[in-house]
Amino acid sequence: xxxxxxxxxxxxxxxxxxxxxxDPQDVYTQGGANAAAMAxxxxxxxxxxxxxxxxxxxxxxxxxGYMRKQLADYASGTRTNPIMQPIAxxxxxxxxxxVAQTLTDKPWPEVxxxxxxxxxxxxxxxxxxxxxxxxxxxxxxxxxxPGGAGVGVAFPPLAGQxxxxxxxxxxxxxxxxxxxxxxxxxxxxxxxxxxxxxxxxSAYFAGLTETGAAQ
Amino acid sequence: MKTxxxxxxxxxxxxxxxxxxxxxEDQSQxxxxxxxxxxxxxxxxxxESELPDNxxxxxxxxxxxxxxxxxxxxxxxxxxxxxxxxCHLEQGRKANSAPLWAAYTMYPAYRKKNNxxxxxxxxxxxxxxYSMNGKAPAADGPIIxxxxxxxYWLATGAPTGQELAGxxxxxxxxxxxxxxxxxxxxxxxxxxxxxxxxxGEGQKSDQDYVFPPLWGADxxxxxAGMHRINTAAAFIKENMPLGKGGTLSDEDAWHxxxxxxxxxxxxxxxxxxxxxxxxRIKYHAxxxxxxxxxxxxxxxxxx
Numbered sequence: 001x002x003x004x005x006x007x008x009x010x011x012x013x014x015x016x017x018x019x020x021x022x023d024p025q026d027v028y029t030q031g032g033a034n035a036a037a038m039a040x041x042x043x044x045x046x047x048x049x050x051x052x053x054x055x056x057x058x059x060x061x062x063x064x065g066y067m068r069k070q071l072a073d074y075a076s077g078t079r080t081n082p083i084m085q086p087i088a089x090x091x092x093x094x095x096x097x098x099v100a101q102t103l104t105d106k107p108w109p110e111v112x113x114x115x116x117x118x119x120x121x122x123x124x125x126x127x128x129x130x131x132x133x134x135x136x137x138x139x140x141x142x143x144x145x146p147g148g149a150g151v152g153v154a155f156p157p158l159a160g161q162x163x164x165x166x167x168x169x170x171x172x173x174x175x176x177x178x179x180x181x182x183x184x185x186x187x188x189x190x191x192x193x194x195x196x197x198x199x200x201x202s203a204y205f206a207g208l209t210e211t212g213a214a215q
Numbered sequence: 216m217k218t219x220x221x222x223x224x225x226x227x228x229x230x231x232x233x234x235x236x237x238x239x240e241d242q243s244q245x246x247x248x249x250x251x252x253x254x255x256x257x258x259x260x261x262x263e264s265e266l267p268d269n270x271x272x273x274x275x276x277x278x279x280x281x282x283x284x285x286x287x288x289x290x291x292x293x294x295x296x297x298x299x300x301x302c303h304l305e306q307g308r309k310a311n312s313a314p315l316w317a318a319y320t321m322y323p324a325y326r327k328k329n330n331x332x333x334x335x336x337x338x339x340x341x342x343x344x345y346s347m348n349g350k351a352p353a354a355d356g357p358i359i360x361x362x363x364x365x366x367y368w369l370a371t372g373a374p375t376g377q378e379l380a381g382x383x384x385x386x387x388x389x390x391x392x393x394x395x396x397x398x399x400x401x402x403x404x405x406x407x408x409x410x411x412x413x414x415g416e417g418q419k420s421d422q423d424y425v426f427p428p429l430w431g432a433d434x435x436x437x438x439a440g441m442h443r444i445n446t447a448a449a450f451i452k453e454n455m456p457l458g459k460g461g462t463l464s465d466e467d468a469w470h471x472x473x474x475x476x477x478x479x480x481x482x483x484x485x486x487x488x489x490x491x492x493x494x495r496i497k498y499h500a501x502x503x504x505x506x507x508x509x510x511x512x513x514x515x516x517x518x
Contacts, residue, residue, distance in 0.1 A: 113420075113423075115283070115284055115423070116283035116284065116300070117284040120263070130305075133305040133308070133309055136460065138457050138458040141425075142425070142457060143425070143426075143457065145423070146420060146425075149421070150420065151419075151420045151425045151426065152418045154409050154410075155425075182409050183405075183406065183409070183456065183459075185456065185458070185459075188458065189458055
């Protein structure tokens with residue numbers, strides 16, 4: 001999986017290199033035509049791996065449909081963030097399309113596919129693999145897939161993100177400052193979680209990849 | 216808290232319905248009296264942390280793993296993309312979602328479905344043949360042994376032969392004027408498609424279905440209990456969207472259940488003489504509300 005993705009990413013790079021001169025500029029590394037659309041690489045890193053300490057998420061390897069929705073939501077104000085809203089608003093639809101495609105072609109880290117059959121001891125594991133059904137909280141992996149690897153365009157990968165990013169998003173849902181999930185599917189769950197659970201489950205998924213952990 | 220309130224409300228509302236509802240439903244082993252509305256306390260199965268660290272505990276864990284990861288762990292007996300835990304939520308622990316602790320204590324029991332007294336092993340085999348569209352594992356083999364051990368353990372301390380509250384999906388009354396497939400499709404598109412796909416095909420992560428297919432070749436077959444619209448409506452009302460059970464109206468639960476079950480799915484393994492019509496008359500005419508052998512949008516279901 002990763003190997004073929006890497007291969008294709010490499011292939012794409014090789015193919016696109018000669019075309020650079022005539023193509024529109026690469027949004028990820030150079031930003032959009034509007035100067036307000038800063039280059040993504042500035043904050044999200046050379047490989048789009050994010051910057052955990054600052055809470056900037058990994059975005060390389062996210063599904064293009066998910067990226068397009070998030071950028072559109074920032075532009076419309078459905079998702080709020082003081083840094084991202086002006087940037088997304090300054091991107092043209094073509095630029096959004098281009099950068100989403102660039103990002104989806106990058107590799108996401110290998111994730112151990114731990115499912116509900118696995119043992120669950122710690123608080124984070126328990127929430128991820130067993131849920132807390134007395135509060136209508138399903139197992140995280142019931143929607144985000146084994147290991148939180150992500151499912152389709154609506155359920156993004158969790159493993160591979162940092163504890164900081166995951167907990168900040170859960171807290172945003174709890175406080176109602178993030179609400180761009182379809183049908184409040186994430187919001188209603190986050191609002192039933194405790195501080196300790198937010199921290200534990202964020203650390204759990206961050207710890208499933210070598211690069212996503214609190215490193 | 217809120218959930219308890221609405222669950223209680225649901226139970227209270229459901230009572231008058233039981234009186235005139237489905238004597239035709241093939242769940243003859245179920246006692247259809249409404250749960251005691253004064254009690255919202257359900258039987259509490261033991262915690263996983265209480266499992267003994269010995270061969271018995273190990274077998275129970277194997278059963279639990281089979282229950283949530285059925286296709287990978289019993290590939291020879293699963294013919295579709297489903298897992299036991301798709302219909303029995305919270306690994307078979309959740310009250311009102313057909314929990315194992317309430318099933319285990321009610322067998323052996325007579326079932327109209329096969330017109331005989333079934334052991335618990337035979338009941339589990341039925342799940343594999345119909346809901347999993349597969350083959351029955353041997354009654355004395357390791358799969359049934361593990362699932363039985365898991366069920367037995369979940370029922371620790373429960374009385375035998377006594378219907379426990381929360382055993383079934385609570386009945387949902389059929390809308391006055393019947394169900395509406397067009398409305399069902401609207402509900403499906405708005406509430407279900409994001410997980411189960413625009414065409415009920417489910418969604419995978421790598422090779423594993425995360426969201427189960429609801430119709431088509433990888434779903435339950437026409438002999439599964441979930442093919443009854445009344446059963447599916449009850450399941451959906453209680454459990455769907457996942458984690459948001461009880462949020463759909465009774466009417467919408469029926470409409471969308473009917474929409475789901477108005478699509479083609481694998482043949483009923485009890486097919487009589489290769490004839491859908493004979494099978495319909497023998498097994499479906501008196502089995503709740505279902506569309507087997509009926510013509511929808513010009514196509515006869517069950518082909």
